[in-house]
Amino acid sequence: MNFKATACIALGCVSLTMAAQSTPVDTLTLSLDQCLEIALNDNPTIKVADMEIQRVDYAKKETIGQLLPTINFGATYNRMVAKQVAYMNMDNFPGMGGGEGEEGEKPETQAASRSKGAGNNGIKMGLDNSYQAGFNASVPLIAPQLWKTLKLNDSQILQNVEAARASRLSLVNQVKSAYYALLLANDSYKVILENYDNAKFNHEVFLKKFQVGTASEYDVLRSSVQVKNVEPELLQAEIAIKQARLQLAILMGMDASIPIKAATQLSDYEESMYDVTLSIDKSIDRNTDLRSLDLQTRTLRDALTVQKMAWFPTLMFTANYNWTSSSNGNALRNFRWNPYSVVGVTLSIPLFEGGQRYHRIKQARIQVDEMAWQRENLERSIRMQVDLAMDNIQKNVRQIASNSESVVQAEKAHSIMEKSFEIGAASYLDLRDSELALTQARLGYYQSIYNFLIANSELENLLGNADIEKYEKSK
Numbered sequence: 001m002n003f004k005a006t007a008c009i010a011l012g013c014v015s016l017t018m019a020a021q022s023t024p025v026d027t028l029t030l031s032l033d034q035c036l037e038i039a040l041n042d043n044p045t046i047k048v049a050d051m052e053i054q055r056v057d058y059a060k061k062e063t064i065g066q067l068l069p070t071i072n073f074g075a076t077y078n079r080m081v082a083k084q085v086a087y088m089n090m091d092n093f094p095g096m097g098g099g100e101g102e103e104g105e106k107p108e109t110q111a112a113s114r115s116k117g118a119g120n121n122g123i124k125m126g127l128d129n130s131y132q133a134g135f136n137a138s139v140p141l142i143a144p145q146l147w148k149t150l151k152l153n154d155s156q157i158l159q160n161v162e163a164a165r166a167s168r169l170s171l172v173n174q175v176k177s178a179y180y181a182l183l184l185a186n187d188s189y190k191v192i193l194e195n196y197d198n199a200k201f202n203h204e205v206f207l208k209k210f211q212v213g214t215a216s217e218y219d220v221l222r223s224s225v226q227v228k229n230v231e232p233e234l235l236q237a238e239i240a241i242k243q244a245r246l247q248l249a250i251l252m253g254m255d256a257s258i259p260i261k262a263a264t265q266l267s268d269y270e271e272s273m274y275d276v277t278l279s280i281d282k283s284i285d286r287n288t289d290l291r292s293l294d295l296q297t298r299t300l301r302d303a304l305t306v307q308k309m310a311w312f313p314t315l316m317f318t319a320n321y322n323w324t325s326s327s328n329g330n331a332l333r334n335f336r337w338n339p340y341s342v343v344g345v346t347l348s349i350p351l352f353e354g355g356q357r358y359h360r361i362k363q364a365r366i367q368v369d370e371m372a373w374q375r376e377n378l379e380r381s382i383r384m385q386v387d388l389a390m391d392n393i394q395k396n397v398r399q400i401a402s403n404s405e406s407v408v409q410a411e412k413a414h415s416i417m418e419k420s421f422e423i424g425a426a427s428y429l430d431l432r433d434s435e436l437a438l439t440q441a442r443l444g445y446y447q448s449i450y451n452f453l454i455a456n457s458e459l460e461n462l463l464g465n466a467d468i469e470k471y472e473k474s475k
């Protein structure tokens with residue numbers, strides 16, 4: 001009975017597992033804006049960039065804490081192992097060790113007197129146990145270098161903010177590229193599938209004709225080869241769709257097991273391509289590389305100022321409140337605590353360090369000058385990239401228009417060839433050539449739209465003018 005009950009439970013668990021595995025997962029249909037919104041709010045790279053901003057902000061607060069009072073408590077215990085012996089020069093007490101004798105006394109007499117009074121008759125100083133405990137506090141009153149360090153921290157925070165913005169711009173570009181790749185894979189799959197269906201349909205027609213004796217075996221074999229030739233392309237298109245979905249899911253920070261479906265097609269972007277091209281702002285003011293370089297230059301200037309502040313004096317206020325106790329014998333007895341307190345100021349004026357400060361300032365100035373030359377070269381390079389990107393976009397627009405017209409002509413030619421084949425005025429080879437021409441025209445059309453969208457996304461990333469704020473949820 002126990003075995004039967006266990007078997008029933010096991011079969012029930014297996015049935016539930018198989019039922020759960022057979023349950024289809026709902027396909028998630030997303031637009032490009034929805035994909036960007038999910039990615040900018042859930043991608044781990046963006047979260048890390050935001051955490052870096054928070055970390056640098058804590059570093060600034062740490063520097064601010066150096067301007068506030070510092071209070072410490074300390075305690076010290078010392079056990080005297082060998083007490084210090086003191087010898088005093090006392091003329092009337094030669095036994096105290098080291099009397100020089102009376103004035104006018106002969107040297108021989110003084111030497112005899114010292115020899116006579118020398119020995120271990122000194123005074124032993126100190127007690128066996130000594131304790132000290134108390135508080136000490138300090139606060140900087142004048143600290144120019146520390147004050148300028150706060151400004152340096154502000155520049156570092158701005159650098160991290162710009163780095164986070166660069167991560168968002170790069171993520172937007174990557175998500176768009178993955179989304180466009182998914183659209184291209186879907187449209188290419190549809191074109192290849194239509195070509196495959198036509199080849200399969202023609203093969204079935206020739207097979208039926210061969211069975212009734214109206215077609216040769218050569219026609220059947222040739223149509224079958226055409227079907228086999230399209231199958232690898234169809235399989236490659238399916239793989240491309242899967243890869244694009246996985247890449248898009250990873251960029252969005254989603255589970256890769258969730259199927260994703262694009263809500264648009266590549267042909268939907270053809271209508272707006274002229275408006276998009278004409279509305280492109282070629283200003284490079286928001287380029288993230290230029291802005292990062294400017295912030296680095298600002299940071300170096302602040303670091304130069306901090307080095308200069310090392311020449312200025314500093315003033316520190318200090319205060320101590322302590323208790324002391326000393327005793328002989330047992331360390332845990334005979335405590336005699338006596339409090340004492342001290343307040344004061346400490347002035348430090350740097351005078352000479354072997355030229356170290358001077359050469360540090362020279363190094364900082366050279367770094368600032370280097371950044372100026374680097375910015376000039378970077379700006380020239382970015383302007384050249386923008387011009388090339390604009391030429392590429394305009395070329396893709398003309399290519400889309402040309403390929404669109406080619407598709408219309410290929411469809412018309414294929415329609416004429418189908419009618420000619422039906423009435424026997426054209427061969428199967430002519431029909432197949434028209435199908436391949438139509439397939440190539442459609443694939444070229446979709447590829448040109450994809451190239452335009454990728455080029456526009458790359459230019460947007462280069463200019464740094466993507467509107468990432470509208471995709472981010474309010475914190």
